[in-house]
Amino acid sequence: MEALIAGIQNATAAGPLLAIAAGVFVGIFMGAVPGLTAAMAIALLAPLTFGLDPLTAVAFLIGIYKGGTFGGSISAILLNVPGSPEAAATAFDGYPLSRSGKARQALQMALFASVAGAILADLLLYLVALPFSKIALKFGPAELTFVVLFAFTFVAGLTGRSMLRGMTACAFGVLCAMVGLDPMSASPRMTFGHVELLDGLPLLPIAIGMLGLAEVMAAAERAFDRRRASPDTKSAPISSSSGPGLSLPVFLSHWKTVLRSSLIGTAIGALPGIGASLAAFVGYGSAQRYSKTPEKFGQGVLDGVAGPEAANSAVVGGSFVPLLTLGIPGNVTTALLIGTFLVHGIEPGPHVFKTEPDLIYGIFTVLFIANFANLAIGLMGSGLYSHIVKAPEYVSYSIIGLTCLTGVFASTNSLFNLYIMIIFALIGFFMKKFDYSFVAFLIGFVLAPEFEVSFRSFLLVAQGDLVGFLMQRPIALLFCMMTVFAVVRIAWSEHQKRAVSSTTTPSQSEQK
Amino acid sequence: MFDKLCRASIISAIVLSLGGQAVFAEDYPNKPIEMIIGFKPGGFSDAMARKLSEPLAEALGQPIVHSYMGGAGGSIAATAVKERDPDGYTVVVATSLTFAFNPHQGEVTYSKDDYDYLLTMARFETSFVSLADKPWTDLPSMLEHAKSTGMPLKFGSLGPADRLQAKAISEATGVTIIPLPIKGGANMMQSILGGHVDFGLSGGPHIKYVQSGEMIVLAASGSEPLNATPDAATMESLGYPAVSYNSVIAAPKGLPEDVKAKLESALLEAANSPEFQKLVQGRHVGIPPMGADQTASSIDTISATMENVIKGSGS
Numbered sequence: 001m002e003a004l005i006a007g008i009q010n011a012t013a014a015g016p017l018l019a020i021a022a023g024v025f026v027g028i029f030m031g032a033v034p035g036l037t038a039a040m041a042i043a044l045l046a047p048l049t050f051g052l053d054p055l056t057a058v059a060f061l062i063g064i065y066k067g068g069t070f071g072g073s074i075s076a077i078l079l080n081v082p083g084s085p086e087a088a089a090t091a092f093d094g095y096p097l098s099r100s101g102k103a104r105q106a107l108q109m110a111l112f113a114s115v116a117g118a119i120l121a122d123l124l125l126y127l128v129a130l131p132f133s134k135i136a137l138k139f140g141p142a143e144l145t146f147v148v149l150f151a152f153t154f155v156a157g158l159t160g161r162s163m164l165r166g167m168t169a170c171a172f173g174v175l176c177a178m179v180g181l182d183p184m185s186a187s188p189r190m191t192f193g194h195v196e197l198l199d200g201l202p203l204l205p206i207a208i209g210m211l212g213l214a215e216v217m218a219a220a221e222r223a224f225d226r227r228r229a230s231p232d233t234k235s236a237p238i239s240s241s242s243g244p245g246l247s248l249p250v251f252l253s254h255w256k257t258v259l260r261s262s263l264i265g266t267a268i269g270a271l272p273g274i275g276a277s278l279a280a281f282v283g284y285g286s287a288q289r290y291s292k293t294p295e296k297f298g299q300g301v302l303d304g305v306a307g308p309e310a311a312n313s314a315v316v317g318g319s320f321v322p323l324l325t326l327g328i329p330g331n332v333t334t335a336l337l338i339g340t341f342l343v344h345g346i347e348p349g350p351h352v353f354k355t356e357p358d359l360i361y362g363i364f365t366v367l368f369i370a371n372f373a374n375l376a377i378g379l380m381g382s383g384l385y386s387h388i389v390k391a392p393e394y395v396s397y398s399i400i401g402l403t404c405l406t407g408v409f410a411s412t413n414s415l416f417n418l419y420i421m422i423i424f425a426l427i428g429f430f431m432k433k434f435d436y437s438f439v440a441f442l443i444g445f446v447l448a449p450e451f452e453v454s455f456r457s458f459l460l461v462a463q464g465d466l467v468g469f470l471m472q473r474p475i476a477l478l479f480c481m482m483t484v485f486a487v488v489r490i491a492w493s494e495h496q497k498r499a500v501s502s503t504t505t506p507s508q509s510e511q512k
Numbered sequence: 513m514f515d516k517l518c519r520a521s522i523i524s525a526i527v528l529s530l531g532g533q534a535v536f537a538e539d540y541p542n543k544p545i546e547m548i549i550g551f552k553p554g555g556f557s558d559a560m561a562r563k564l565s566e567p568l569a570e571a572l573g574q575p576i577v578h579s580y581m582g583g584a585g586g587s588i589a590a591t592a593v594k595e596r597d598p599d600g601y602t603v604v605v606a607t608s609l610t611f612a613f614n615p616h617q618g619e620v621t622y623s624k625d626d627y628d629y630l631l632t633m634a635r636f637e638t639s640f641v642s643l644a645d646k647p648w649t650d651l652p653s654m655l656e657h658a659k660s661t662g663m664p665l666k667f668g669s670l671g672p673a674d675r676l677q678a679k680a681i682s683e684a685t686g687v688t689i690i691p692l693p694i695k696g697g698a699n700m701m702q703s704i705l706g707g708h709v710d711f712g713l714s715g716g717p718h719i720k721y722v723q724s725g726e727m728i729v730l731a732a733s734g735s736e737p738l739n740a741t742p743d744a745a746t747m748e749s750l751g752y753p754a755v756s757y758n759s760v761i762a763a764p765k766g767l768p769e770d771v772k773a774k775l776e777s778a779l780l781e782a783a784n785s786p787e788f789q790k791l792v793q794g795r796h797v798g799i800p801p802m803g804a805d806q807t808a809s810s811i812d813t814i815s816a817t818m819e820n821v822i823k824g825s826g827s
Contacts, residue, residue: 043553047562140708141692183693186672188619195591195620198584326705327720328698335698339559347720413580414588457692461666461708 007361016059016366019052023063024373028381030064031071034208034407037084038068039333046340054344055359059366061340065333066118066370069276069313070378073110077305078103078388079400081212081407086276086312088207089284092439093297093304095215100300101239103386108246109302110309111378113258115371117310120262121269121317122367125324130353133325136270138475141457146479147271148451151278152443153486154285162435163494169436173444176201183453196416203277203446205408209421210428210438212404217429219397238396242386250302257287257303258310265311269318276315278450281443283311298439317367324348324360540600540771541574548579548593550586550606556716556795560634560759561605563791568782572775585671586610587620590762594622598766600775603630608758612814613673616822624815627762628772631779632802632810634792636757637738640730641718642711643704651731651750654711655685664688668703668712670696673755676821677733680753683824715757719796733757735813740796753821755814759797760807776804 010016030041041064049057072087077094090110097106124132139147179190180200191197261283268279287307288297297304322328327348329335341348346359353360388396408421431438462469470477547565551557558580565576581589586606593604604627611624640651648654658665669675669691682689692709694700697717703709704718704727711730719740721727729741734756735748748754761779763772782788783801792798802810 040553043558137702137706140703140706181672184691186617186675188617191619193619193621195584195587198587198619322702326702328702339556412582453693453695460690460692463664463690 003357004361006358007363008365010055010358011059011362011365011369015053015056016362017369019056019060020063020366020370020373021377023060023065024067024370024377025063027064027067027069028071028074028374028377029067031068031087032074032083032385034075034081034083034212034403035204035410036407037411038065038071039336040411041068042333042336042340046336046343049340050343054341054346055362055366057340057344058337058363059370061337062363062366063370063373065316065337066313066367066374067377069118069316070111070114070309070374073114073305073309074107074381074385075403076211077106077110078385079212079396079403080215081400081403082204082207085203085207086280086315087308088203088211088277088442089280089308089312089439090305091211092284092308093299093301095211096298096300097302097305098242098386098389099239101241101243101389102300103239103242103389104382105243105246105250105302106300106305107382107386108379109251109254109305111375111382112246112251113254113261113306113310114313115375115378116258117262117265117312117314118316118371118374119368120259121266121314122364122371124266125317125320125367126364129321129325132270133321135475136322137326139271140473141454141461142470142473142476143479144271144454145451145458146476146483148447148454150479150483150486151282151285152447152451153483153490154282154289165435166437166440169431169438169440170444172436173441173446174448176206176441177445177448178452183449184456194416196414200449201420201445202412202417204411205417205421206424206445207442208404208408209424210431210442212400213421213425214428214432214438216397216401216404217425218432219393223393237392238389242389245383246302254303254306256290257306260286260290261307261310262314265314266318268311269315270321276312278446279315280308280312281446283307283309284439285443298437320363320367324352324363540774541572543601544575544577545572545600546577546579546602548581548589548602548604550581550583550589550604550610552582553580556797557605557607557759560788560791563788564633564779564782566782567785567788568778571778571781584620585614587614587622590614590622590627591620593762593764594626596764598628598764598768600763600767600771603761603763603775605759605761607636608632608756608760608811608814609671609673611760611762612811613755613818616815616818617672624811626765628765628767628804629760629762629807629811630772630776630804631761631783632758632799632807633761633779633783633788634759634797635734635736635799636715636759637719637740637796638713638715638733638755638757639718639738639741639744640711640733641704641714641722641727642730643707644726644728646710646728648730649728650745651681652745654730655681655687658687659685664690665711666709667691668694668700668709670694670700670713670715673818674713674733676818677747677753677755680821680824684752716795716797736799738796739793739798753817755817756810758807758810760811762807772804779803 026041027038030036031038042061049060072082072084073090075081075083076087076091078098080091080095082088082091094106179197181198182189188198264282265279284307287303288294291303319334323334329338338348408417428438547561549558549561569576581592587610589604590606590610593602596602614620615623648657667678667689675691678689678691694703697715700712700714701717704712718727722729722741729744731750732738732744732746735746735754736756737746738744780801780803789798
């Protein structure tokens, strides 16, 4: 208890508070600019903190981490260019909202959902960090196989209007994820002699190409059509207004989505090796799955923004569970944080709770305060950025196109990734034209590598006795049963939908 | 008049060009040196490269400019550097495996002979580790245990090189080893602590668990003893193929002799500087820095070892 109070006192001193605010500000900026990520900001700025006291240093970096996670959604919503990979799912509904004149609402929904998700995750970290870290250790290949398989069922609803086309797109995503070194035999697959492809196709260039640049191409096509119809039309803005802000009651009416996604995000954050992008997709998928109007997803619904944003922000709190309790970083950003801890002579792990309780509670408090800093700084900005949508299309789309190119190049310093982005922009453009869901594609692409490694390891470990092995692993068995249940439910509701649509007029579902 | 002028200009041209030749090595370096780091920013290799650059820039009197080409275990950077001019203004930071092992995998377009090796600045504490409460204390006793119980060993693998080592062990002893690919050192710790693998390869994160008594080092993966656990046997001393994971700096093949000498001595001086040594020793990866010839011969040794293993295992 004393340690708790001391921790809170230390964290609310001027130094850490300033550091949090500065960190959040930098983080939002780095997150919002495509190509710059929070991880990069931490890598670049961590050496600056070596001279500070440990808590202030950690406060600054946590501020960047939290601000960056929200910041990625800004460019995803306004420009359809995800500022960071985990914001890709936010663009699915965020950008359509901007186009329909609700940019501010979408931005504030992203902000509120992010903050709420993060607060919830931090609370959970506070309460269950130690017991949960013990459970997380039990997640081996068998467990991860079924967790990922279960995650697949969440996104089965995201296939667009046609299940067959959705599955095709998803399968294509899985195929693209197979490029690179085979995880077992290390023989190259589909690399066509390119060294750059040995690590597989990178997510960010693909997401930016399919979402951002493909949209620029679609806009160019629309403008061309308009000009042909009447040569002297002026270029219109993306939307004539950025709309009003989000009122608190409206936000609260989405509490179910926020709560569900926060739990998903926290759990995924606490598990080893599964990242924030996957959490965001699962958050989006589950929001759609439990929505009363699932067919409206992709056309601009607030739930479609709240789902992924609450989930990817909750990952931050979740990822501190293994970081603080076991000293195991779950992703790049927390790995960088560990490096900073070590520089300050802190060795994260179970013993830290005993040796430096002040510091641990100080970090918990910093995590909390950073959420409110995020809220305040995010709110100040959201009114301002949302005016971007009122710029004429020829201005905004030129900027979007340029941002796609510079963003991809800046993030990897590689022309090769630029070509990949352009290729996938073309693919994305035609997928959109022929109504193949790029959401389904991206989900297949993100989930497949996790599934492949876990499943093949599971097969090896089980030594041919899959059922017998599964019986010894209760957690895996639980997820296996949940997966089966989910699949049966989806099949049943599809069946019912068919039964209903065959009795009503089919014209409704054909409308664009 | 014209004749004189002509002669004067010819002479001055000759003098200039001779001077230019003579001045070249004296003059080196006369512009910033690009250091291409074969890893993503923020990792420990990056930290080492940046720390090394401070005294290096001082020794050479020119700034060091960093660029990052992460991916494929340093191979992307190595491929790019191979195409650069061997003028001493481009160096690459990668690992011994980038040069000595990755070319054997067949997919890269360079070989170990495309580079002038300059410096080995650190050696990772790469070792085979397991939980301390297992019924064995080192690699031979683990293999003995597996043989007597007929139990297959689950092995957490970080890459193809350690899988070849495991394969060699398995062929020599008849013990079944199941390699499971694991992404990164942190996940490896999770897999070992959670009991999902019986033993695994680790490049450093295990040290704190060894110190706390939760894990033991079965053997060093290379031919040199480790810093943190000097008593552990090495793969070489046990008679298995040894792979040392060294942090290496190289340049494209064909550096002028004097440029190479100057660069090598500046790099050695920087690697011996107290601030660099403080960083690497703090992380248990410090070694007496090795210059050009030693680095080249260590790359040759590892390369020959891996070639033999690959031939022996018929893949």
